[in-house]
Amino acid sequence: MAVREKLLIAVDETETSMHALRYVAQVASGMQEMSICLLHIYPEPPPDYYLKGGTLSAYKEKQDAKAERVFSQAMTILAEAGVSKERLSTDNRFAEGKTISEELLAVRSEGDFGTVVVGKRGVSRTEEFLFGSISNALAQHSVNFTTWIVGSDDY
């Protein structure tokens, strides 16, 4: 059963993601019982990546380094808002054979996270159709957990 106080935040290097994090920092800093997991997910490399001589290990190394930068930045924001390090954890995942949103939902389910937080990009309908929307996918699947979809206004 999902635990409401276990909060999963999807993070990447975008400003949208950092907005969502600042929102959580403000809301959650005073909630001492809440644990926060920072989740970074990266997709499979493009099909021509290997043709150009790329290797999967090199790709993963690059993505791992990116995740570390994102985690570091996110932890700084949360620490400045008074969230103690003991309440934080990180998870970096490779969405192999899955979409980002499928991997996110799988992590949520595995960890019994009761609350999921994502930032919402301002995308056109065309972009949403072609490139998808993780926040929409989450909203559709939020049956036994709660999703916070954080818009890109300043908080």
Add this chain to the structure above:
Amino acid sequence: MIIDWDLYPQEIVPNLKRHRVMKSIRHQPRIFTDTSDFTSITYGDIIHIDGRYFIIVGHTREGRFGIDSQIKPWVPRVNDLMSGERFIIKLVFHETYELTIGQLKVTCFRSPEKEARVLELVNDNPYFMHGRSVLDAADNLVRILDIVDGRRLDTHIAKLGASHEEYMTEHLKEMLVRFLTSVAGIRLLHDNGLKHGDIRRDHIFVNREDTTFRWIDFDYDFYIPERPYAMDLFGLGNVLLFILGKQNFRVGDVVKHPDMGEKVMKTITTNDLSLISQDRIFNLKKLFPYIPDSLNNILLHFSVGTQVFYNSVAEFQDELQQAVDTLP
């Protein structure tokens, strides 16, 4: 020109001597076992793969709509010098390019591996082109394709019915029933983690013998990690638009149409246009008021004004099946 016949295996010499290509060739045919440099393999040359000898009798062509067709040097038409059978051979060409859709760009690739996987999956499926994949001497994944004896779907539809209304009454249901088999074929690919990659109205061939619709050309792939099948869905919407309209209509076509003109054109809004490219009218009800709502509503899912998208081919297929079932 004097040909040195001793350069060829004895089993192909009689047929090679008799082959029509030998009457027009201006060079000694060369035998290629490594097809890496496909640009150097030309008319009259022989590709030796899979234990067979294929003589090149021409090349296929393809054009984007409105653009003159271009020769595809990596896709020769061939004859098997032993059996005399005709095939199309696809040689490896790792092309990458950016497809512009409206204001968006999607990176597209040619993927011989993906096409080989599709060919294997649909080997017994009558709604797809068939063929087999073999490695040449340099490990290039070459596809030997059966030729679909038929014509492009758009050419086929253009010849049906004297008017749109007559086409709707006499032919539309049959076209849609057949199209549903094509949609089921795409669903099969997606269920197996594969895409078609280049769904267009000229990539369905209507088989001459039994008029089944058959998908061709599966070597395109694209990189959209979150919505991997969105481009295929968009393609299906475009094909359905053509089937329902008997042609595609841009605003200029409406103005010029004798039964429509400015009066109809003034009713068209941005919301009626294609969600992706905004160049063609998806709300066909405004052009042909007699089109059933159930069919037009499917088209509207691909229009600028839509509030709801199809997330899968299964959703599209289910709604289309229901709409077709209600047609007289």
